[in-house]
Amino acid sequence: MTEALFPYRLKPISASAGETALKAAARLWFLVAVIGQWAFLYYIVAFYGSPTLQGNFQAWSRNTMLLKGYVAGDTVGNLTFAAHVLLAAVIAFGGALQLVPQIRSRLPALHRWNGRLFMLTALGVSLSGLYMIWVRGSSPIFVGALAISLDAALIVAFIALAWRAARARDIPTHRRWALRLYLAANGQWFFRVGLFAWIVVNRGPVGVGKSLNGPFALFWDFACYLLPLAVLEIYLRVKASAGQGRRFAVAGGLAVLTALMGIGIFGVYVAMWRPLLERL
Numbered sequence: 001m002t003e004a005l006f007p008y009r010l011k012p013i014s015a016s017a018g019e020t021a022l023k024a025a026a027r028l029w030f031l032v033a034v035i036g037q038w039a040f041l042y043y044i045v046a047f048y049g050s051p052t053l054q055g056n057f058q059a060w061s062r063n064t065m066l067l068k069g070y071v072a073g074d075t076v077g078n079l080t081f082a083a084h085v086l087l088a089a090v091i092a093f094g095g096a097l098q099l100v101p102q103i104r105s106r107l108p109a110l111h112r113w114n115g116r117l118f119m120l121t122a123l124g125v126s127l128s129g130l131y132m133i134w135v136r137g138s139s140p141i142f143v144g145a146l147a148i149s150l151d152a153a154l155i156v157a158f159i160a161l162a163w164r165a166a167r168a169r170d171i172p173t174h175r176r177w178a179l180r181l182y183l184a185a186n187g188q189w190f191f192r193v194g195l196f197a198w199i200v201v202n203r204g205p206v207g208v209g210k211s212l213n214g215p216f217a218l219f220w221d222f223a224c225y226l227l228p229l230a231v232l233e234i235y236l237r238v239k240a241s242a243g244q245g246r247r248f249a250v251a252g253g254l255a256v257l258t259a260l261m262g263i264g265i266f267g268v269y270v271a272m273w274r275p276l277l278e279r280l
Contacts, residue, residue, distance in 0.1 A: 018247030022239060025254035032258050034096045036265035040189055041092040043273040044085060052082045062279050065272070068138045077136045084128040090121045092189070095182050115166075115178070119159045122185040126152035141213050147221035151187045154225070158184055179232055187225035194224055196271060197264030231257065 051059035057078045060069035071077055094114050097103055104111045130152050132138040139145040158181035165174035183190075198216060199205050207216035231254070238250045 018244035018251070019239075021251040022235075022247045022254075025251040025258070026235065029254050029258045029261070030096075030099060032262050032265070036193060036261065037092040037096055037186070037189060039265065039269055039273065040192075041089050043277060044089040044092070047276055048082075048085045049089075052086060057082065063276055068132070068136055071136075074136070077132070080128050080131050080136070084125060084132065087121050087125045087128070088188075090117070091125060091185050094118045094121065095185060098178065099182065118185075119163065119181070122155050122181060123159055125185065126155045140211065141218075143218050144212065144221045147224075148188075150222070151184055151225050154184045154229075155181065176236060179236075180229060183228040183232060184225050190228055191220060191224035192268050192272070193261055193264035194220055195264070196267030197260045199271075200263050200267040201260070 047063070048060065051057070057070045060066060060081075063069060068077070069081060095118055097114055098111065098118055129148055133145045133148050139148065158177055162174055162177035162181055165171075165177055195208070195217070198220070199208065205214075207214040209217055235250060235254070238246045241247075
């Protein structure tokens with residue numbers, strides 16, 4: 001009966017179709033992330049690069065959104081902030097290179113040395129961030145300080161685990177820890193992008209607060225790195241499984257997150273980075 005009504009059988013979904021969709025979604029996410037991170041890199045170099053290298057730390061004051069950038073008489077704090085900002089530029093540039101498979105396969109020496117530089121840079125960013133939070137008092141909100149401290153602790157742990165796996169020649173394990181390190185090290189970039197995506201979608205700073213003390217801002221202090229890490233774990237587990245439905249579902253979720261990330265990148269560029277660059 002069924003064959004009489006439907007003489008043409010539907011072809012089953014290819015076993016590789018879900019895997020292809022998942023790979024395509026991951027590549028799209030990576031492409032959008034690199035565009036956003038290198039836009040952030042351009043902003044850092046253009047706004048902070050020349051004044052910082054010249055020792056003209058007072059120029060940082062043009063960014064009125066900084067809680068504690070330049071502070072007169074605080075030489076150690078100013079130098080720590082300068083190191084933190086310039087190291088963030090290395091994170092934005094070098095981290096993306098580590099994820100390019102062509103570089104890993106064709107230029108293994110570059111991949112190894114850039115990876116070591118990335119780990120040292122991530123460690124420097126974490127330690128300088130902790131100094132600015134707990135010694136310099138750059139975060140007036142205790143919850144925000146705790147969130148940054150947890151992120152720093154995760155970065156240090158991921159560095160150690162990625163390094164140990166690399167030394168043991170356990171490349172699959174090393175890559176997983178390196179991916180976690182990449183996401184955690186870019187936590188503050190995710191914070192900016194996610195915050196502005198929220199503002200754009202809601203057409204205003206709903207739940208943000210004047211001093212980033214609103215309910216969403218406090219939630220996003222932690223979620224800006226814990227959410228990407230959770231998504232990565234789901235991606236890795238589904239990628240290793242044989243369930244095509246799960247792969248399609250995760251691919252669709254990644255596509256939605258990528259769209260939100262793109263909105264956030266555009267929002268932070270228009271509202272924050274471009275106005276500051278126009279003051280140069």
